[in-house]
Amino acid sequence: MSSFRTLDDLPAEQRVLVRLDLNSPVEDGVVQDNRRFSRHAETVAELAESGHRVALMAHQGRPGRDTFVSLEQHADILAEHAGVDVDFVADTFGDDALAAVRDLDAGDVLLLENTRMTDDELPEKAPEEHAASDFVQTLAPEFDAYVNDAYSAAHRKHASLVGFPLKLPSYAGRVMETEYEANTAIAEREFDGDVTMVVGGTKATDVIGVMEALDEKVDQFLLGGVAGELFLRAAGYPVGEDVDTELFDEQWSANEETIRSVLEERRDQVTLASDLAYEDADGERGEVAVEDIVEKTQSFLDVGSDTVADYEPVIRDSEAVFVKGALGVFEDERFSVGTVGVLEAIADTDCFSVVGGGDTSRAITMYGMSEDDFSHVSIAGGAYIRALTGEPLPAVELLVQSAAEDAA
Ligand SMILES: Nc1ncnc2c1ncn2[C@@H]1O[C@H](COP(=O)(O)OP(=O)(O)O)[C@@H](O)[C@H]1O
Ligand SMILES: O=C(OP(=O)(O)O)[C@H](O)COP(=O)(O)O
Known part of the structure; x- marks a missing residue:
């Protein structure tokens, strides 16, 4: 794939419209600080310190959900991480938003209201249709450049992600750049030695998709979690069923055939757990060999x-x-042995390592490991899976297209 432009290519003194992904957990109306803020803070600080006039767009939740709240709190959390003031305007592209944008001086940073509060944002539409929306048509002329840093939302075809690149010279922010490079490495890089993939979690369909897409690239899949139990079931062990129907039955009936064929065709490439852990009668961790x-x-x-x-x-x-x-279930210390053991083993080596998925990567900080011991810890969920399986990310494609068109 040809590439996109980055902040290294951005001319000086621009009026920049920047898309971040600050979508965060919200508890009782309070936005929870998380790695999306600290990561995007680097892009924001760099732009502000370089003297650009910076307007930020981001989304939070979806209409109808408890997490669908204003971005007012996000501005304060981001400011703290970035070490620069972040003003907030409770408007997406109306008169108040335009006045605040026009008021920006060099080095100023402004966060616009939740993009999903305009009806123009959410429908999954072609970029051309989004580019013709009032939202894009009104905001774009106020800027010289568009920066997309929202890698973790890049699988969505929403106006703020795919509409603006058709109207403005477009660049990848630092988060977009590093996430893209690390998460596509498995598909695009040639490694001299063995490539291993640890797959687990609760979403068997994701796991199978990854295994099928990467069977040529990965030498060994190490399995665990609910997905691993389903593979053990396919291998003939009486697990992966009954006890928790919600987690197992539906996933088994939807994926049985594929799991069996992956296992049959690639048995040498797949390592299954040799023992499993459970909560015993005293509430302690018990372990049993799968053979038993x-x-x-x-x-x-x-x-x-x-x-x-x-x-x-x-x-x-x-x-x-x-x-x-x-x-x-690493959130419970008794059942963190597998996840933490594997992460510590990776941290102890010099191999190229990428840890993705919102939940799994949380285990790194939860158990006192350092993100610096891994080549990359992704803040993306759905986009990470799509990158691994080689599915295109529409917002990334638009950045590439913008670079190619401006070069032509
Ligand atoms: N055997 C298991 N039974 C129930 N839940 C599990 C099991 N193994 C792992 N999990 C859960 O899987 C979650 C992570 O799964 P998933 O959402 O697929 O990954 P990620 O969020 O990292 O993409 C963890 O929160 C963990 O509690
Ligand atoms: O958090 C996100 O995705 P993720 O849960 O897959 O990591 C993105 O902000 C996309 O949000 P959406 O899934 O509401 O479109």
Whole structure:
């Protein structure tokens, strides 16, 4: 794929319209600080310190949900991380927004209201249709350039993501740039040694999609989580069923055939857990070898210690390791052994490593590891999965198109 322009290519003293992804958990109306703020803060600080006039767009939640709130709190959290003032205007592209944009001086930063508060934003439409919307037609003429830093929303065809690149010279922000490079590495880079992929979590469909898309690129898949249990079931063990119907039955019936065929065709490429962990009668962690499971009578909440010991040398001998999904319910310390064991093994090596998925990457900070011990920790969920499976990200494609058209 040809590439997009970055902030290194942005001319001086621009009026820049920037799209971030500050979509965050909201508890009782309070926006929770998280890595999306600290990551985007770097792009914002760089733009402000370079003397640009900066207007930021972002979304929060979806209409009708509790998380659909104003971005007023986001401005304060972002300002704290970026070390620059971030003004807020409770308007997306009306008179108040335009007045605030026109009032920007060099180095000023303004956050516009939640983009999803305009009806023009959300419909999934062709970029050309979005570019013709009142939202894009009104805001675009106020700016010299558009910067998209919202990698984690790049799978959405919304106006703020795909409409503006048709109207303004467009650039990738620092988050967009690093996320894109790391998350497409598995599909686009050639590694000299073995490539390992750790797959787990609760979404079997995602896991299978990744395994099918990457079977040529990955030497070894190490399985865990709910998805791993379903693979064990396909291998003939009495797990991955019954106890928690919501997690298992539906996913099994939807994916049984694919799981069986992946396992049949790629048995040498797939390592399954050799033991599993559960909560015993005293509320303690118990472990059982999968060979000794005669009938599933309780939920398995983690892979066992022998499995971690099996996975460690594979990771140690890898040139690159990618992680998608947790190996257990790591939020409960008793069942964090698999996820933390694997992450620590990766952190101890010099291999190229990418950890993705909102939940799994949380385990890094939760258990005192440093993000610096990994090549990249993604802040994306859906976009990370799409990057791994080679599905195009519309907002990225528009950045590439903008660069190509301006070069022509
Ligand atoms: N055996 C299991 N049973 C229930 N939940 C599990 C199990 N293993 C992992 N999980 C859960 O999977 C979640 C992460 O899964 P998923 O959403 O697929 O990954 P991510 O958010 O990293 O993309 C974790 O929050 C963890 O609690
Ligand atoms: O948080 C996001 O995606 P993710 O949950 O896949 O990481 C993005 O902000 C996209 O939000 P959306 O899924 O409401 O379109």
